[in-house]
Amino acid sequence: MKLTVNGTEHEVTADPDTPLLWVLRDELGLIGTKYGCGIAQCGACTVHLDGAAARACQLPIDSLEGADIVTIEGLAGDGDSLHPVQEAWIETQVAQCGYCQAGQIMQAAALLAEDPAPSDETIDATMSGNLCRCGTNVRIRQAIHLAADNMGT
């Protein structure tokens, strides 16, 4: 079947019930999307599905024909530029081990696309499904505010 990822159409051969996560990683070599729990409890596999944040470990590919999928590799679009959320993540130096951060960034980017100036309460409610075992939580909140400020100006 065909999958559209980061604007490119791919012919994939995985079984129809295969979660998108494993097709991205094993078949398309898009390793920025991570496996953490497999049951939508950690958010490390968060991608954008038609613009909304979604857990790739819960999306069998046979449900994705015609969908527009964006991963961390395609978040900033073409070229060397970064998405404002990524810039804010770098400036705030959020990451420790970094393993959850692609998912955090995808979730935060989807949030800001919907709510350009989210409150702490909105950030907490939206981001609590993304688990950071290193405990970079404080900086995640800080970086989202920074990205919101930078995108607003």
Next chain:
Amino acid sequence: MARPKTLTRRGFLIGTTVVGGAVVFGSYLVARPQENPLAEDLGAQQATFNPWVRIGPDGITLITPHADLGQGTTHMQAILLAEEMDLELDQFTTAFGEPAAAYYNRGFAAEGAEVIAALTPLPADAVRGPMGAALKVAGLQGTGGSTAAADSFDKLRQAGASARETLKLAASQDTGVPVAQLSTARGAVVLPDGTRRAYTELAGAASALDPVQNVALRPASSWRLVGQPTERLDIRDKSTGRTVYGIDLVAEGMVHATVVTNPRRGPMRGYDAAAARDMPGVQGVVEVTNGLAVLADSTWRAFKAARAIDFDWGPAPYHAEQADHWAEIAASFTDDRLNATWRDDGDAGAADGDDLVEAEYRAPYVAHQPLEPLNALVTVTDERVEIAASHQLPRFVQRIAAGVTGHDPDQVRFDNQYAGGSFGHRLEFENIKLACEIANQRRGTPIKLTYTREEDFAQDFPRHIAMARGRGAVAQGEVRALDLQIAGAPVFASQGGRLGAASGGPDNQLGAGAYSAPYALPDFRVRGYAVPNLAPVSSWRSVGASFGGFFLETFLDELIHAAGADPIEERLRLIDDPVAHAVLSEAAEMAGWGRDPGPNRGLGVALVRSFGVDVAEIAEVEQTDAGLRIRKVWAVADPGPVIDPVNIENHIQGGVIWGMGHAMSCEITYADGMAQQSNYHQHAGMRLRQTPEIAVRVLQNRARIAGIGEPPVPPAPPALANAIFAATGTRLRAMPFDKTVTFA
């Protein structure tokens, strides 16, 4: 798009030093410099002056051998080298390097001697000996015990300075300009007329020189990188999905694998894998120790087939039911199970009378579960074993792999990787052993083992469980006596036993974080009791201090309350050390201690010295209609000189979240011999909606540098428990706290 890393086939290093065994610590062995592993495959026009620096026409590589588990050691090591070498952060690349004796960790000798003595077959006295002689002879390369900064601080600056002066000497010989008239800047030697000679051009000439030694280190006042805010070298890749972890590796022709092993950690008595073998993409089901591995053409197909196998598991070699674990511990406060007396000031045993206070505390098993599941990429051929994974003890990986496959450790190549967290999880070897067992049955085929999260939970060796009994006395508004007994699983015996080290002996992780308290109590005793028949356990971020601090600081809080004293004032009165005194005073000042926090709110404090570092934390909590909320936390630490001020703040914040999050809601319990928690919905820690503001200050009064990875964890649970008491009047004596109170 990130390109998956494909492993190259390079030559093997030949190890020269023995780990463990009957090593004779002669003076020659101690004095002899270890061989520089970089010298083995040096190319034309390339120079190496020591095991951390390689320069050639194509660029500069700094070797950062301490494992990067997320704590930022790569950056820390690199800026120490770059500081003295006058390199900018964009002028070099880093590499983890080969496992080598030259990378032995001298930091273990300072704060971690007990750790090493307990974990290795080395005699304890030798480890504690002068200059860490034993560590050097053994070539013990390792990352743990918050030792990387202590190990690296002088050593890597000296290595950088030596490289710089050797390059200047090469430039001097080439140009005829005396060394004294040369300077260095931005990766080049600068002549008096301003002409720049890049290090990369000088490498060929410099390689012929004996490295200049004993170069004086620059004073802190002249540092450009060390102690300054810098952009972490790995931060861009980690913010763009480009960092390659072990789980991301691919090799040509590799086969995916996953394992299912006995969740009771006993033998596999039987199985039916017929259905799994017939599933699409499955390339085999093979036996491994206590279980099976499924081989397939994708991770998902391996996972799916693994779920289709029926197993007959043997019984657990420990108590099958959680209640029996607790009963065994409760029955262990006996003379014959006394493991060691760690502190015995005055006569704590004499505490008695009407003012006697007694309490009992519990700390459960807790899982490590870093977000990157265990994995390993292994190829076994008749000639060699190639392993790529993340690990904290690289030379033990070689030895253990060799034991599985029948090769010599010299024939095992290990490529360390960035880890998606560890917290002590990557001190264990099960993923390495099992991947080697599989690959040994498929010689010539690269095997990529990936654990499911559920298998990782089931096989996690958790933080050791413990219980404490406190007995204390107060008089005239003061705490006079404190007697703490801690009974629990001896973690070093468990961990060392899996490494083939002799088990038994005093285990200071049944007392750490408590006996080290900087208090001059007139009568103060801490004793540890080793409990048998418990589940196998392993070092978990801050190890014994993760509960030793909780036991001591919550019980001390009870005593202070019984005495009618103020928690900060009384602690300050008891402290006998200026560094700790300043840490606690600073925290009190930050938090505005003494103010009225308002209705349903309370502040709690804890001060713990662990890994030699004093950390004070104050929490403010509020009882809301939805449950308890942590409103704010103030944390003050004093690890001595600070190398990376941005990272240290991030780390202390993370340590608070780690410590409080697990204390709030995490435990591993056993039923029918199996862990009852299988994924993060049952063991989450602190989510963002529960996360308070965390204000951090770092003092630098401590004379010698110490690590910061673990010390922020131990004060977090008692600060939270004491704050909850202040807000609600409820004393929390057992973790996780959510068994007693509700969090919003």
